[in-house]
Amino acid sequence: MPMDNLAFESGHDHQHCIDQALQQARLLCRERQQRLTPVRELVLKLIWQSHQPIGAYELLPALAEAGFNSAPPTVYRALEFLQEQGLVHRIASLNAFVGCPHPEQAHQGCFLICRQCHSTSELDAGPVHATLEQSARAVGFTIEQETVEVTGLCPNCQAGEGSDA
Numbered sequence: 001m002p003m004d005n006l007a008f009e010s011g012h013d014h015q016h017c018i019d020q021a022l023q024q025a026r027l028l029c030r031e032r033q034q035r036l037t038p039v040r041e042l043v044l045k046l047i048w049q050s051h052q053p054i055g056a057y058e059l060l061p062a063l064a065e066a067g068f069n070s071a072p073p074t075v076y077r078a079l080e081f082l083q084e085q086g087l088v089h090r091i092a093s094l095n096a097f098v099g100c101p102h103p104e105q106a107h108q109g110c111f112l113i114c115r116q117c118h119s120t121s122e123l124d125a126g127p128v129h130a131t132l133e134q135s136a137r138a139v140g141f142t143i144e145q146e147t148v149e150v151t152g153l154c155p156n157c158q159a160g161e162g163s164d165a
């Protein structure tokens with residue numbers, strides 16, 4: 001049940017993205033016999049509130065409001081779990097987290113990040129990986145970990161360029 005990646009489609013039914021992400025997370029955790037505790041699930045839901053990566057500290061007020069321990073270690077532990085399960089990715093250049101639309105398969109991250117609205121879309125990293133692998137091998141380098149973050153302008157922000165809005 002792979003999800004569509006609708007990050008750059010303005011006006012899409014985002015509730016559908018959220019519902020699908022949560023449903024998929026529950027299913028995967030059950031299959032893997034991992035516990036998607038209420039705090040982990042809430043953190044995942046908060047990260048999925050948009051396609052813009054969100055920082056750990058931005059999650060704290062909502063956790064407190066929901067009655068959870070909102071101390072940073074609680075959040076970091078939840079984020080660690082979600083990353084381990086491939087449910088979220090860390091975007092290093094923004095020091096923030098974004099939901100993964102296809103967590104059922106382990107993969108390298110390859111992201112298009114809009115510099116203006118910060119919407120982030122995940123690409124199929126396969127072809128990029130193959131090219132990087134080849135170039136790395138040519139200089140005798142072994143890749144161990146690979147996250148590709150590309151910045152630019154999303155279709156929505158390109159449409160807005162030129163106007164002052």
Ligand SMILES: [Zn+2]
Pocket residue numbers: 006007012013014015017018051
């Ligand atoms: Zn969406």
Ligand SMILES: [Zn+2]
Pocket residue numbers: 089100101102103107109122
């Ligand atoms: Zn992913």
Ligand SMILES: [Zn+2]
Pocket residue numbers: 114115116117118119153154155156157158
């Ligand atoms: Zn944008």
